[in-house]
Amino acid sequence: xxxxxxxxxxxxxxxxxxxxxxxxxxxxxxxxxxxxxxxxxxxxxxxxxxxxxxxxxxxxxxxxxxxxxxxxxxxxxxxxxxxxxxxxxxxxxxxxxxxxxxxxxxxxxxxxxxxxxxxxxxxxxxxxxxxxxxxxxxxxxxxxxxxxxxxxxxxxxxxxxxxxxxxxxxxxxxxxxxxxxxxxxxxxxxxxxxxxxxxxxxxxxxxxxxxxxxxxxxxxxxxxxxxxxxxxxxxxxxxxxxxxxxxxxxxxxxxxxxxxxxxxxxxxxxxxx
Numbered sequence: 531x532x533x534x535x536x537x538x539x540x541x542x543x544x545x546x547x548x549x550x551x552x553x554x555x556x557x558x559x560x561x562x563x564x565x566x567x568x569x570x571x572x573x574x575x576x577x578x579x580x581x582x583x584x585x586x587x588x589x590x591x592x593x594x595x596x597x598x599x600x601x602x603x604x605x606x607x608x609x610x611x612x613x614x615x616x617x618x619x620x621x622x623x624x625x626x627x628x629x630x631x632x633x634x635x636x637x638x639x640x641x642x643x644x645x646x647x648x649x650x651x652x653x654x655x656x657x658x659x660x661x662x663x664x665x666x667x668x669x670x671x672x673x674x675x676x677x678x679x680x681x682x683x684x685x686x687x688x689x690x691x692x693x694x695x696x697x698x699x700x701x702x703x704x705x706x707x708x709x710x711x712x713x714x715x716x717x718x719x720x721x722x723x724x725x726x727x728x729x730x731x732x733x734x735x736x737x738x739x740x741x742x743x744x745x746x747x748x749x750x751x752x753x754x755x756x757x758x759x760x761x762x763x764x765x766x767x768x769x770x771x772x773x774x775x776x777x778x779x780x781x782x783x784x785x786x787x788x789x790x791x792x793x794x795x796x797x798x799x800x801x802x803x
Contacts (some may be wrong), residue, residue, distance in 0.1 A: 545581075545642035547631050550574040556618075556627065556649040563617040566591055566600065566627060566649065570608070575642075581605055584636055590754075591629045595662045595716075596622040597751050605633065620747075622662070640758055662744050662751065663688050663719065665706045667695035675715060677722045681731070685744050688719060713797040717785050723748050724781045728763060729774070736764040752784040755791065 553569040568589050572578040583606025591598050598620035603609030618627055627649055633642040663686050670676060670691040679686040690705050698705045705711050727745060728735050739749045739762060753762060763777045771777050789795070 544640060545575060545577050545633070547578070547633070547642050547644035548574050549644070549647075551578075552631055552644060552647070554629065554647065554649060563619045563621070565613050565616045566618055566629060567616060568600075568602070568629075568631070570602070570631075572605070578605070578633070578642060581633060581641055582635060583607075585633050585641055586636075588632045588634065589629050590632060591618060591621065591627050592751075592754065593618075593621040593623050593627050595751060596620060597662075597747055597754065599750075643758075662686070662747055663723075665690065667692040677719055677726075679723065679726050686723065688715070709797055713792070713794045716792075717789050717794060720752065720788055721781060721785045724752055724784065728771075728777050728781065732770070734763075734765040734769075735777075735780075736762045752781075755784050755787040 551571055551574045553571070555567050556564050557567055566589065570587070583604060585605045587602040587605065587608065589600040589602060591600065598618065600611055600616050601609065602611065621627060628646050629649070630646050631644040632640060634640050666678075666687045667690045670689065672691075674691050674694055676689050677686065678689050688706075695705055698708060698711075727733055727738065727748060733745070735749050738746050739753060740746060741749075749762070753760075760780070760783070763771060763780050766772050
């Protein structure tokens with residue numbers, strides 16, 4: 531499967547959170563998703579003590595096309611999340627997760643960031659997991675797949691042609707586990723989702739990024755692909771985008787970064803050998 535790998539950047543003025551500051555473990559439970567438990571020791575980076583006490587500490591966790599954020603309170607008033615708050619229920623797989631620790635100020639400005647770390651856990655029961663998109667198969671005639679997304683949906687659907695789906699099962703590799711097929715499809719899914727959210731529905735990407743549903747999660751996923759200083763498309767005072775071409779450019783950049791991160795064309799070339 532194509533997996534998300536978030537790039538890390540180190541700009542002037544931003545504090546790098548060293549590995550020594552972080553003690554993390556993915557711990558299993560008797561049922562349900564495992565928990566990502568993280569403890570911090572800021573004494574290994576002197577400059578962190580100079581940050582405002584109300585600076586917020588977050589652990590951003592991702593796997594594949596899924597993302598969740600776990601709050602650990604502030605530097606001045608740290609909070610240990612309850613087990614249900616650090617359970618990785620929003621990820622599309624519980625076998626492993628990549629996380630990044632971030633410290634932001636009250637205005638949301640990124641003050642400090644760690645590199646990405648990966649933790650592993652035995653494969654869970656995935657029947658109750660929540661993901662950004664689900665797979666389904668239908669009679670689509672000669673159309674190989676389509677994106678089904680509506681505002682009232684619990685989660686969007688990537689719909690495969692049932693004939694193609696059955697053929698993939700007979701071949702021993704379901705389409706959603708076929709690297710070559712998903713390499714062809716997923717950039718278009720990402721582009722389609724962002725265009726539906728920001729252009730067809732005309733939602734403000736800046737405000738939508740705080741939405742707790744799958745709508746906001748797609749914007750946060752796209753944002754995680756881009757350099758930190760890349761601004762989100764934002765409505766003007768009239769509630770509209772002033773320059774649609776800038777929104778399209780932001781979407782194109784996110785899709786391009788996704789393709790670069792996952793070496794999409796290289797996968798397609800390799801799949802033909």
